[in-house]
Amino acid sequence: MATLEELLRDRLASAFEAVAGAPADPSVRRSQHADFQADGALALARKLGRKPRDIAVDVVAAARLDDLCAEVTISGPGFINLTVAGDTIGSLLAVMNRDERLGVARVAAPDTVVVDYSAPNVAKEMHVGHLRSTVIGDAVVRLLEWLGHRVTKANHLGDWGTPFGMLIEHLLDIGETEAAHELSLGDLNGFYRAARAKFDADDAFKERARLRVVALQSGDEQTRRLWRLLVDESEKYFLAVYERLDVCLTEKDFFGESFYNDMLTPVVEELDRLGLLRESDGAAVVFPDGFTNREGDPLPIIVRKRDGGFGYGATDLAAIRYRTQELAANRLLYVIGLPQRQHLEMVYEVAREAGWLRAPARAQHIGFGSVLGSDGKIFRSRAGDTIKLVDLVDEAVARAAALIEEKNPELDEAARAEVARLVGVGAIKYADLSNDRTRDYVFDWKRMLSFDGNTAPYLQYARARILSIFRRGGVTPARDLATITVAEPAERTLAIELLAFPGVVTEVAESLDFHRLANYLYGVATAFTAFYEKCPVLKAAGAERESRLALSDLTARVLGTGLGLLGIGAPDRM
CATH class of the missing domain: 1.10.730.10 (Isoleucyl-tRNA Synthetase; Domain 1)
Known part of the structure:
Protein backbone atom coordinates (compact mmCIF):
# COMPACT_ATOMS: atom_id res chain seq x y z
CA MET A 1 0.00 0.00 0.00
CA ALA A 2 1.44 3.36 -1.06
CA THR A 3 1.56 6.01 1.65
CA LEU A 4 0.12 9.49 1.21
CA GLU A 5 3.63 10.89 1.06
CA GLU A 6 4.58 8.43 -1.68
CA LEU A 7 1.47 9.21 -3.72
CA LEU A 8 2.15 12.94 -3.52
CA ARG A 9 5.84 12.48 -4.27
CA ASP A 10 5.11 10.41 -7.37
CA ARG A 11 2.63 12.94 -8.75
CA LEU A 12 4.93 15.88 -8.05
CA ALA A 13 8.01 14.10 -9.39
CA SER A 14 6.44 13.99 -12.86
CA ALA A 15 5.60 17.68 -12.67
CA PHE A 16 9.06 18.64 -11.44
CA GLU A 17 10.64 16.63 -14.25
CA ALA A 18 8.44 18.37 -16.82
CA VAL A 19 9.49 21.79 -15.50
CA ALA A 20 13.19 20.97 -14.96
CA GLY A 21 13.68 18.87 -18.08
CA ALA A 22 15.28 16.18 -15.92
CA PRO A 23 14.35 14.15 -12.82
CA ALA A 24 14.21 16.30 -9.68
CA ASP A 25 13.37 15.51 -6.05
CA PRO A 26 10.08 17.17 -4.98
CA SER A 27 11.26 16.94 -1.33
CA VAL A 28 7.86 16.15 0.19
CA ARG A 29 7.54 16.19 3.98
CA ARG A 30 4.97 16.67 6.72
CA SER A 31 4.17 20.30 7.48
CA GLN A 32 2.62 22.47 10.18
CA HIS A 33 1.12 24.76 7.53
CA ALA A 34 -0.73 22.02 5.63
CA ASP A 35 -0.77 18.23 5.61
CA PHE A 36 2.40 18.11 3.51
CA GLN A 37 4.87 20.51 1.95
CA ALA A 38 7.09 20.15 -1.13
CA ASP A 39 10.33 22.18 -1.01
CA GLY A 40 11.91 20.96 -4.25
CA ALA A 41 11.58 24.31 -6.05
CA LEU A 42 14.14 25.90 -3.72
CA ALA A 43 16.84 23.36 -4.56
CA LEU A 44 16.01 23.58 -8.27
CA ALA A 45 16.14 27.39 -8.47
CA ARG A 46 19.93 27.72 -8.63
CA LYS A 47 20.24 24.94 -11.17
CA LEU A 48 17.65 26.52 -13.52
CA GLY A 49 18.58 30.12 -12.79
CA ARG A 50 14.98 30.98 -11.95
CA LYS A 51 13.07 32.23 -8.92
CA PRO A 52 11.88 29.29 -6.82
CA ARG A 53 8.37 30.70 -6.53
CA ASP A 54 8.05 30.83 -10.32
CA ILE A 55 9.21 27.22 -10.51
CA ALA A 56 6.64 26.25 -7.87
CA VAL A 57 3.87 27.94 -9.88
CA ASP A 58 4.83 25.97 -12.99
CA VAL A 59 5.06 22.71 -11.03
CA VAL A 60 1.58 23.17 -9.55
CA ALA A 61 0.20 23.93 -13.01
CA ALA A 62 1.79 20.75 -14.41
CA ALA A 63 0.88 18.47 -11.49
CA ARG A 64 -2.18 16.20 -11.47
CA LEU A 65 -3.35 16.56 -7.87
CA ASP A 66 -7.10 17.22 -8.13
CA ASP A 67 -8.06 13.69 -7.08
CA LEU A 68 -5.70 13.72 -4.08
CA CYS A 69 -5.74 17.23 -2.68
CA ALA A 70 -8.48 19.57 -1.54
CA GLU A 71 -6.14 22.54 -1.67
CA VAL A 72 -2.72 23.33 -3.14
CA THR A 73 -1.12 26.68 -2.33
CA ILE A 74 2.29 28.32 -2.65
CA SER A 75 3.82 30.19 0.27
CA GLY A 76 7.05 32.02 1.03
CA PRO A 77 9.83 31.78 -1.54
CA GLY A 78 8.36 28.69 -3.20
CA PHE A 79 6.94 26.15 -0.74
CA ILE A 80 4.11 24.05 -2.18
CA ASN A 81 1.54 23.37 0.56
CA LEU A 82 -0.64 20.29 0.07
CA THR A 83 -3.91 19.69 1.94
CA VAL A 84 -5.16 16.19 1.21
CA ALA A 85 -8.85 15.68 0.45
CA GLY A 86 -10.87 14.06 3.22
CA ASP A 87 -12.28 11.49 0.78
CA THR A 88 -8.75 10.44 -0.20
CA ILE A 89 -7.77 9.99 3.43
CA GLY A 90 -10.95 8.05 4.19
CA SER A 91 -10.50 5.69 1.22
CA LEU A 92 -6.86 4.95 2.08
CA LEU A 93 -7.77 4.38 5.71
CA ALA A 94 -10.43 1.89 4.69
CA VAL A 95 -7.90 -0.02 2.57
CA MET A 96 -5.48 -0.10 5.49
CA ASN A 97 -8.27 -1.13 7.86
CA ARG A 98 -9.20 -4.14 5.70
CA ASP A 99 -5.61 -5.35 5.57
CA GLU A 100 -4.38 -7.63 8.35
CA ARG A 101 -0.86 -6.27 7.73
CA LEU A 102 -2.01 -2.63 7.95
CA GLY A 103 -0.80 -1.74 4.47
CA VAL A 104 2.66 -3.26 4.88
CA ALA A 105 3.21 -5.86 2.16
CA ARG A 106 5.69 -8.70 2.41
CA VAL A 107 8.82 -7.96 0.39
CA ALA A 108 8.73 -9.16 -3.20
CA ALA A 109 12.41 -10.14 -3.23
CA PRO A 110 13.41 -11.43 0.23
CA ASP A 111 16.99 -11.05 1.43
CA THR A 112 18.85 -13.85 3.14
CA VAL A 113 19.95 -12.11 6.31
CA VAL A 114 22.30 -13.12 9.12
CA VAL A 115 21.93 -11.09 12.34
CA ASP A 116 24.94 -11.37 14.66
CA TYR A 117 23.89 -10.27 18.16
CA SER A 118 23.85 -10.80 21.94
CA ALA A 119 27.18 -12.75 22.09
CA PRO A 120 27.67 -13.74 25.75
CA ASN A 121 30.69 -15.69 26.97
CA VAL A 122 30.63 -19.20 28.41
CA ALA A 123 31.01 -19.32 32.21
CA LYS A 124 30.22 -15.60 32.49
CA GLU A 125 26.83 -14.19 33.41
CA MET A 126 25.02 -11.82 31.10
CA HIS A 127 25.08 -8.26 32.40
CA VAL A 128 23.77 -4.84 31.44
CA GLY A 129 26.51 -4.60 28.82
CA HIS A 130 24.69 -7.31 26.83
CA LEU A 131 21.36 -5.46 26.95
CA ARG A 132 21.63 -3.27 23.88
CA SER A 133 22.95 -5.91 21.50
CA THR A 134 20.29 -8.37 22.63
CA VAL A 135 17.35 -5.94 22.53
CA ILE A 136 18.32 -4.20 19.27
CA GLY A 137 19.18 -7.50 17.60
CA ASP A 138 15.85 -8.98 18.64
CA ALA A 139 14.00 -6.02 17.10
CA VAL A 140 16.00 -6.42 13.88
CA VAL A 141 15.02 -10.09 13.65
CA ARG A 142 11.34 -9.46 14.40
CA LEU A 143 11.03 -6.67 11.85
CA LEU A 144 12.87 -8.38 9.00
CA GLU A 145 11.08 -11.70 9.55
CA TRP A 146 7.71 -9.92 9.59
CA LEU A 147 8.55 -8.35 6.25
CA GLY A 148 9.28 -11.79 4.80
CA HIS A 149 13.08 -11.88 4.73
CA ARG A 150 14.89 -15.15 5.42
CA VAL A 151 16.66 -14.52 8.72
CA THR A 152 19.34 -16.53 10.51
CA LYS A 153 20.00 -15.52 14.13
CA ALA A 154 23.70 -15.88 14.95
CA ASN A 155 24.44 -15.71 18.67
CA HIS A 156 28.25 -15.51 18.47
CA LEU A 157 29.03 -17.37 21.69
CA GLY A 158 32.46 -16.95 23.26
CA ASP A 159 33.21 -20.63 23.86
CA TRP A 160 36.85 -21.08 22.83
CA GLY A 161 40.31 -19.91 23.77
CA THR A 162 42.86 -19.94 26.60
CA PRO A 163 40.48 -19.25 29.56
CA PHE A 164 38.97 -22.69 29.10
CA GLY A 165 42.14 -24.34 30.36
CA MET A 166 41.68 -22.83 33.82
CA LEU A 167 37.90 -23.36 33.76
CA ILE A 168 38.20 -27.07 32.98
CA GLU A 169 40.92 -27.57 35.60
CA HIS A 170 38.77 -25.84 38.21
CA LEU A 171 35.87 -28.08 37.18
CA LEU A 172 38.06 -31.14 37.76
CA ASP A 173 39.18 -29.82 41.15
CA ILE A 174 35.66 -29.45 42.53
CA GLY A 175 34.18 -32.39 40.63
CA GLU A 176 31.78 -32.58 37.72
CA THR A 177 28.68 -32.97 39.87
CA GLU A 178 29.45 -29.92 42.02
CA ALA A 179 30.45 -27.88 38.98
CA ALA A 180 27.23 -28.74 37.16
CA HIS A 181 25.26 -27.81 40.30
CA GLU A 182 26.99 -24.42 40.65
CA LEU A 183 26.50 -23.61 36.99
CA SER A 184 22.87 -24.76 36.98
CA LEU A 185 22.16 -22.24 39.75
CA GLY A 186 23.33 -19.50 37.42
CA ASP A 187 26.38 -18.57 39.46
CA LEU A 188 28.62 -18.45 36.39
CA ASN A 189 30.56 -15.45 37.66
CA GLY A 190 31.41 -17.19 40.94
CA PHE A 191 32.70 -20.23 39.05
CA TYR A 192 34.82 -18.05 36.77
CA ARG A 193 36.23 -15.93 39.62
CA ALA A 194 37.24 -19.04 41.59
CA ALA A 195 39.07 -20.43 38.56
CA ARG A 196 40.77 -17.11 37.92
CA ALA A 197 41.90 -16.78 41.55
CA LYS A 198 43.59 -20.19 41.37
CA PHE A 199 45.18 -19.32 38.05
CA ASP A 200 46.66 -16.09 39.44
CA ALA A 201 47.87 -17.59 42.75
CA ASP A 202 49.01 -21.13 41.91
CA ASP A 203 51.81 -21.74 39.37
CA ALA A 204 51.10 -25.47 39.30
CA PHE A 205 47.45 -24.78 38.50
CA LYS A 206 48.55 -22.30 35.82
CA GLU A 207 50.71 -24.97 34.18
CA ARG A 208 47.87 -27.49 34.31
CA ALA A 209 45.60 -24.92 32.69
CA ARG A 210 48.12 -24.28 29.92
CA LEU A 211 48.42 -27.99 29.17
CA ARG A 212 44.64 -28.34 29.25
CA VAL A 213 44.32 -25.68 26.53
CA VAL A 214 46.68 -27.71 24.35
CA ALA A 215 44.57 -30.82 25.01
CA LEU A 216 41.38 -28.92 24.14
CA GLN A 217 42.77 -27.59 20.89
CA SER A 218 44.18 -31.02 20.02
CA GLY A 219 40.77 -32.68 20.38
CA ASP A 220 41.42 -34.71 23.54
CA GLU A 221 38.21 -36.65 24.17
CA GLN A 222 37.90 -36.10 27.94
CA THR A 223 38.81 -32.42 27.67
CA ARG A 224 36.26 -31.88 24.92
CA ARG A 225 33.58 -33.60 27.04
CA LEU A 226 34.31 -31.34 30.04
CA TRP A 227 34.39 -28.29 27.79
CA ARG A 228 30.98 -29.33 26.41
CA LEU A 229 29.62 -29.56 29.96
CA LEU A 230 30.69 -25.94 30.59
CA VAL A 231 29.13 -24.81 27.32
CA ASP A 232 25.86 -26.70 27.86
CA GLU A 233 25.30 -25.39 31.39
CA SER A 234 26.11 -21.84 30.27
CA GLU A 235 23.71 -22.09 27.35
CA LYS A 236 20.92 -23.23 29.68
CA TYR A 237 21.51 -20.12 31.76
CA PHE A 238 21.56 -17.83 28.70
CA LEU A 239 18.31 -19.32 27.42
CA ALA A 240 16.68 -18.69 30.81
CA VAL A 241 17.73 -15.03 30.60
CA TYR A 242 16.39 -14.74 27.04
CA GLU A 243 13.07 -16.17 28.17
CA ARG A 244 12.84 -13.63 30.99
CA LEU A 245 13.71 -10.83 28.61
CA ASP A 246 11.25 -12.18 26.01
CA VAL A 247 13.66 -12.31 23.09
CA CYS A 248 13.44 -14.89 20.31
CA LEU A 249 16.91 -16.47 20.57
CA THR A 250 16.82 -20.24 20.94
CA GLU A 251 19.23 -23.13 21.43
CA LYS A 252 19.73 -23.57 17.68
CA ASP A 253 20.89 -19.96 17.34
CA PHE A 254 24.16 -20.45 19.26
CA PHE A 255 27.12 -20.19 16.90
CA GLY A 256 30.16 -20.48 19.16
CA GLU A 257 33.63 -19.42 18.15
CA SER A 258 34.36 -23.15 18.15
CA PHE A 259 31.90 -23.57 15.27
CA TYR A 260 34.40 -21.82 12.99
CA ASN A 261 37.49 -23.58 14.38
CA ASP A 262 37.94 -26.00 11.48
CA MET A 263 37.48 -23.16 9.00
CA LEU A 264 40.39 -21.04 10.27
CA THR A 265 43.27 -22.83 8.56
CA PRO A 266 41.48 -22.85 5.17
CA VAL A 267 40.81 -19.11 5.60
CA VAL A 268 44.50 -18.40 6.19
CA GLU A 269 45.51 -20.64 3.30
CA GLU A 270 43.09 -18.91 0.93
CA LEU A 271 44.26 -15.45 1.99
CA ASP A 272 47.82 -16.61 1.30
CA ARG A 273 46.86 -18.05 -2.09
CA LEU A 274 45.18 -14.76 -2.99
CA GLY A 275 48.36 -12.87 -2.17
CA LEU A 276 46.78 -10.93 0.71
CA LEU A 277 48.74 -12.48 3.58
CA ARG A 278 51.80 -10.69 4.95
CA GLU A 279 54.30 -11.45 7.73
CA SER A 280 54.57 -8.90 10.54
CA ASP A 281 56.65 -9.54 13.69
CA GLY A 282 56.19 -13.27 13.23
CA ALA A 283 52.40 -13.03 12.79
CA ALA A 284 50.41 -13.63 9.61
CA VAL A 285 48.38 -10.49 8.87
CA VAL A 286 46.39 -8.76 6.17
CA PHE A 287 46.63 -5.01 5.59
CA PRO A 288 43.19 -3.93 4.34
CA ASP A 289 43.24 -1.04 1.92
CA GLY A 290 42.50 2.40 3.39
CA PHE A 291 43.31 1.80 7.07
CA THR A 292 46.28 3.49 8.73
CA ASN A 293 47.37 4.47 12.24
CA ARG A 294 48.12 8.02 13.42
CA GLU A 295 51.58 7.83 11.91
CA GLY A 296 50.14 6.86 8.54
CA ASP A 297 51.37 3.27 8.70
CA PRO A 298 49.07 0.50 7.43
CA LEU A 299 46.91 -1.19 10.07
CA PRO A 300 46.82 -4.99 10.09
CA ILE A 301 44.18 -7.61 10.81
CA ILE A 302 45.97 -10.43 12.64
CA VAL A 303 44.75 -13.77 11.32
CA ARG A 304 47.41 -16.03 12.83
CA LYS A 305 49.43 -14.99 15.87
CA ARG A 306 53.16 -15.45 16.39
CA ASP A 307 52.54 -18.54 18.56
CA GLY A 308 50.45 -20.20 15.84
CA GLY A 309 47.08 -19.42 17.42
CA PHE A 310 44.39 -17.57 15.54
CA GLY A 311 43.29 -13.99 16.17
CA TYR A 312 39.72 -12.73 16.40
CA GLY A 313 40.11 -11.47 12.84
CA ALA A 314 40.47 -15.02 11.55
CA THR A 315 37.21 -16.09 13.24
CA ASP A 316 35.38 -13.02 11.95
CA LEU A 317 36.62 -13.64 8.41
CA ALA A 318 35.68 -17.32 8.63
CA ALA A 319 32.20 -16.28 9.74
CA ILE A 320 31.76 -13.95 6.73
CA ARG A 321 33.07 -16.62 4.37
CA TYR A 322 30.68 -19.20 5.84
CA ARG A 323 27.69 -16.86 5.86
CA THR A 324 28.08 -15.70 2.27
CA GLN A 325 29.22 -19.00 0.73
CA GLU A 326 27.38 -21.65 2.77
CA LEU A 327 24.29 -19.74 3.89
CA ALA A 328 24.16 -17.61 0.70
CA ALA A 329 23.44 -14.54 2.83
CA ASN A 330 23.33 -11.21 1.04
CA ARG A 331 22.85 -9.00 4.10
CA LEU A 332 25.10 -9.42 7.14
CA LEU A 333 24.12 -7.39 10.19
CA TYR A 334 26.46 -7.03 13.17
CA VAL A 335 24.71 -5.65 16.26
CA ILE A 336 27.87 -4.76 18.16
CA GLY A 337 29.00 -1.73 20.21
CA LEU A 338 30.44 1.29 18.42
CA PRO A 339 34.00 0.76 19.79
CA GLN A 340 34.27 -2.23 17.42
CA ARG A 341 33.51 -0.12 14.35
CA GLN A 342 37.02 0.08 12.95
CA HIS A 343 37.74 -3.59 13.53
CA LEU A 344 34.55 -4.59 11.70
CA GLU A 345 35.18 -2.21 8.81
CA MET A 346 38.67 -3.69 8.42
CA VAL A 347 37.26 -7.22 8.44
CA TYR A 348 34.66 -6.23 5.83
CA GLU A 349 37.37 -4.75 3.61
CA VAL A 350 39.53 -7.88 3.83
CA ALA A 351 36.46 -10.00 2.98
CA ARG A 352 35.77 -7.79 -0.04
CA GLU A 353 39.39 -8.05 -1.20
CA ALA A 354 39.22 -11.84 -0.79
CA GLY A 355 36.01 -11.97 -2.83
CA TRP A 356 33.90 -13.34 0.01
CA LEU A 357 31.83 -10.18 0.35
CA ARG A 358 30.81 -9.04 -3.09
CA ALA A 359 27.66 -7.40 -4.44
CA PRO A 360 24.83 -7.90 -3.89
CA ALA A 361 26.05 -9.10 -0.48
CA ARG A 362 26.66 -6.31 2.02
CA ALA A 363 27.73 -6.10 5.63
CA GLN A 364 26.41 -3.46 8.03
CA HIS A 365 27.59 -2.57 11.50
CA ILE A 366 24.50 -1.83 13.59
CA GLY A 367 26.51 0.04 16.20
CA PHE A 368 25.27 1.35 19.52
CA GLY A 369 26.40 3.45 22.47
CA SER A 370 26.55 2.61 26.17
CA VAL A 371 23.98 2.45 28.96
CA LEU A 372 24.89 5.09 31.55
CA GLY A 373 23.94 5.70 35.15
CA SER A 374 22.72 9.05 36.49
CA ASP A 375 26.36 10.00 37.06
CA GLY A 376 27.08 9.79 33.35
CA LYS A 377 29.31 6.74 33.77
CA ILE A 378 28.74 3.13 32.69
CA PHE A 379 25.63 1.88 34.51
CA ARG A 380 26.57 -0.15 37.61
CA SER A 381 25.06 -1.19 40.94
CA ARG A 382 25.43 1.02 44.00
CA ALA A 383 28.29 -1.22 45.11
CA GLY A 384 30.03 -0.48 41.83
CA ASP A 385 29.50 -3.97 40.39
CA THR A 386 28.31 -4.74 36.89
CA ILE A 387 24.54 -5.28 37.01
CA LYS A 388 23.37 -8.75 36.03
CA LEU A 389 20.82 -8.72 33.25
CA VAL A 390 18.48 -11.09 35.06
CA ASP A 391 18.53 -8.83 38.13
CA LEU A 392 17.68 -5.85 35.94
CA VAL A 393 14.66 -7.65 34.51
CA ASP A 394 13.49 -8.80 37.94
CA GLU A 395 13.69 -5.29 39.36
CA ALA A 396 11.80 -3.84 36.38
CA VAL A 397 8.99 -6.36 36.82
CA ALA A 398 8.84 -5.77 40.59
CA ARG A 399 8.64 -1.99 40.12
CA ALA A 400 5.98 -2.42 37.42
CA ALA A 401 3.95 -4.72 39.70
CA ALA A 402 3.84 -2.03 42.38
CA LEU A 403 2.64 0.54 39.86
CA ILE A 404 -0.01 -1.77 38.40
CA GLU A 405 -1.36 -2.63 41.85
CA GLU A 406 -1.65 1.07 42.62
CA LYS A 407 -3.38 1.92 39.32
CA ASN A 408 -5.68 -1.09 39.07
CA PRO A 409 -6.05 -3.00 42.33
CA GLU A 410 -9.05 -4.85 40.88
CA LEU A 411 -6.86 -7.02 38.64
CA ASP A 412 -6.53 -10.56 39.97
CA GLU A 413 -3.10 -11.78 41.02
CA ALA A 414 -2.36 -13.79 37.86
CA ALA A 415 -3.42 -10.96 35.56
CA ARG A 416 -1.42 -8.43 37.59
CA ALA A 417 1.70 -10.61 37.37
CA GLU A 418 1.39 -10.93 33.60
CA VAL A 419 0.77 -7.21 33.10
CA ALA A 420 3.73 -6.40 35.36
CA ARG A 421 5.95 -8.69 33.30
CA LEU A 422 4.90 -7.06 30.02
CA VAL A 423 5.20 -3.54 31.40
CA GLY A 424 8.52 -4.11 33.18
CA VAL A 425 10.25 -5.86 30.29
CA GLY A 426 8.67 -3.47 27.82
CA ALA A 427 9.94 -0.47 29.78
CA ILE A 428 13.54 -1.73 29.61
CA LYS A 429 13.36 -2.45 25.90
CA TYR A 430 11.59 0.77 24.95
CA ALA A 431 13.99 2.92 26.96
CA ASP A 432 16.75 1.44 24.82
CA LEU A 433 15.03 1.39 21.44
CA SER A 434 13.44 4.85 21.69
CA ASN A 435 16.90 6.40 21.91
CA ASP A 436 19.14 6.88 18.90
CA ARG A 437 21.15 3.65 19.08
CA THR A 438 24.39 5.44 18.14
CA ARG A 439 24.26 7.50 21.33
CA ASP A 440 24.70 6.69 25.00
CA TYR A 441 21.60 6.95 27.14
CA VAL A 442 20.95 7.29 30.87
CA PHE A 443 19.11 4.44 32.58
CA ASP A 444 16.36 6.08 34.63
CA TRP A 445 13.80 3.85 36.38
CA LYS A 446 11.37 6.67 37.12
CA ARG A 447 11.25 7.94 33.54
CA MET A 448 11.12 4.56 31.78
CA LEU A 449 8.26 3.26 33.97
CA SER A 450 6.24 6.45 33.76
CA PHE A 451 2.73 6.29 32.32
CA ASP A 452 3.29 9.77 30.85
CA GLY A 453 5.63 10.74 28.04
CA ASN A 454 7.49 8.70 25.44
CA THR A 455 7.61 5.38 27.32
Missing part, protein backbone atom coordinates in the same frame (compact mmCIF):
# COMPACT_ATOMS: atom_id res chain seq x y z
CA ALA A 456 6.42 1.81 26.82
CA PRO A 457 3.86 2.02 29.67
CA TYR A 458 2.30 5.09 28.03
CA LEU A 459 1.94 3.30 24.68
CA GLN A 460 0.75 0.08 26.30
CA TYR A 461 -1.82 2.00 28.33
CA ALA A 462 -2.97 3.93 25.24
CA ARG A 463 -3.73 0.65 23.45
CA ALA A 464 -5.40 -0.90 26.50
CA ARG A 465 -7.59 2.19 26.89
CA ILE A 466 -8.72 1.88 23.25
CA LEU A 467 -9.69 -1.76 23.79
CA SER A 468 -11.69 -0.73 26.85
CA ILE A 469 -13.88 1.42 24.57
CA PHE A 470 -15.11 -1.69 22.78
CA ARG A 471 -15.64 -3.55 26.05
CA ARG A 472 -17.66 -0.70 27.54
CA GLY A 473 -19.73 -0.31 24.41
CA GLY A 474 -20.13 -4.03 23.83
CA VAL A 475 -19.22 -3.47 20.17
CA THR A 476 -16.91 -4.99 17.60
CA PRO A 477 -15.45 -2.46 15.14
CA ALA A 478 -16.12 -3.01 11.45
CA ARG A 479 -13.09 -3.76 9.27
CA ASP A 480 -14.87 -3.85 5.92
CA LEU A 481 -15.94 -0.21 5.59
CA ALA A 482 -15.79 1.31 2.11
CA THR A 483 -14.49 4.55 3.63
CA ILE A 484 -13.73 6.08 7.03
CA THR A 485 -14.99 9.59 7.62
CA VAL A 486 -12.42 12.15 8.80
CA ALA A 487 -14.20 15.47 9.17
CA GLU A 488 -12.77 16.91 12.40
CA PRO A 489 -9.18 18.27 12.61
CA ALA A 490 -8.25 15.76 15.33
CA GLU A 491 -9.55 12.93 13.13
CA ARG A 492 -7.45 14.14 10.19
CA THR A 493 -4.32 14.42 12.33
CA LEU A 494 -4.72 10.88 13.67
CA ALA A 495 -5.61 9.50 10.24
CA ILE A 496 -2.52 10.97 8.57
CA GLU A 497 -0.33 9.58 11.37
CA LEU A 498 -1.80 6.12 10.88
CA LEU A 499 -1.35 6.20 7.11
CA ALA A 500 2.37 6.85 7.60
CA PHE A 501 2.88 3.41 9.23
CA PRO A 502 3.91 1.48 6.08
CA GLY A 503 6.46 4.12 5.15
CA VAL A 504 7.98 4.19 8.63
CA VAL A 505 8.31 0.40 8.68
CA THR A 506 9.98 0.37 5.25
CA GLU A 507 12.45 3.09 6.23
CA VAL A 508 13.36 1.46 9.55
CA ALA A 509 13.87 -1.92 7.85
CA GLU A 510 16.73 -0.32 5.91
CA SER A 511 18.23 2.04 8.51
CA LEU A 512 17.48 -0.16 11.55
CA ASP A 513 17.11 3.06 13.55
CA PHE A 514 14.36 1.82 15.83
CA HIS A 515 13.97 5.13 17.62
CA ARG A 516 12.17 6.28 14.47
CA LEU A 517 9.55 3.56 14.87
CA ALA A 518 9.30 4.20 18.62
CA ASN A 519 8.86 7.94 18.13
CA TYR A 520 6.29 7.30 15.40
CA LEU A 521 4.25 5.12 17.77
CA TYR A 522 4.43 7.84 20.41
CA GLY A 523 3.11 10.30 17.82
CA VAL A 524 0.21 7.95 17.05
CA ALA A 525 -0.63 7.57 20.75
CA THR A 526 -0.58 11.33 21.40
CA ALA A 527 -2.67 11.96 18.28
CA PHE A 528 -5.22 9.43 19.53
CA THR A 529 -5.33 11.11 22.95
CA ALA A 530 -6.21 14.42 21.27
CA PHE A 531 -8.77 12.69 19.04
CA TYR A 532 -10.41 10.92 21.99
CA GLU A 533 -10.70 14.16 23.95
CA LYS A 534 -12.29 16.10 21.09
CA CYS A 535 -14.25 13.47 19.18
CA PRO A 536 -16.78 11.35 21.13
CA VAL A 537 -16.69 7.72 20.02
CA LEU A 538 -19.42 5.74 21.78
CA LYS A 539 -21.65 8.80 22.06
CA ALA A 540 -21.46 9.47 18.32
CA ALA A 541 -24.24 8.14 16.07
CA GLY A 542 -24.61 6.37 12.77
CA ALA A 543 -21.79 6.48 10.22
CA GLU A 544 -19.77 8.88 12.39
CA ARG A 545 -19.77 6.41 15.30
CA GLU A 546 -18.85 3.54 12.98
CA SER A 547 -15.95 5.50 11.49
CA ARG A 548 -14.61 6.58 14.87
CA LEU A 549 -14.77 3.03 16.17
CA ALA A 550 -12.85 1.88 13.09
CA LEU A 551 -10.31 4.68 13.56
CA SER A 552 -9.86 3.66 17.21
CA ASP A 553 -9.47 0.00 16.28
CA LEU A 554 -6.91 0.83 13.60
CA THR A 555 -4.94 2.85 16.13
CA ALA A 556 -4.89 -0.07 18.57
CA ARG A 557 -3.72 -2.42 15.81
CA VAL A 558 -0.92 -0.07 14.72
CA LEU A 559 0.24 0.36 18.32
CA GLY A 560 0.09 -3.38 19.00
CA THR A 561 1.88 -4.30 15.78
CA GLY A 562 4.52 -1.60 16.19
CA LEU A 563 5.25 -2.57 19.78
CA GLY A 564 5.43 -6.21 18.71
CA LEU A 565 8.05 -5.36 16.10
CA LEU A 566 10.08 -3.79 18.92
CA GLY A 567 9.70 -7.00 20.93
CA ILE A 568 7.31 -5.39 23.41
CA GLY A 569 4.10 -7.07 24.53
CA ALA A 570 0.86 -5.12 24.81
CA PRO A 571 -1.62 -6.22 27.53
CA ASP A 572 -5.32 -5.86 26.77
CA ARG A 573 -6.03 -4.56 30.28
CA MET A 574 -3.87 -2.48 32.60
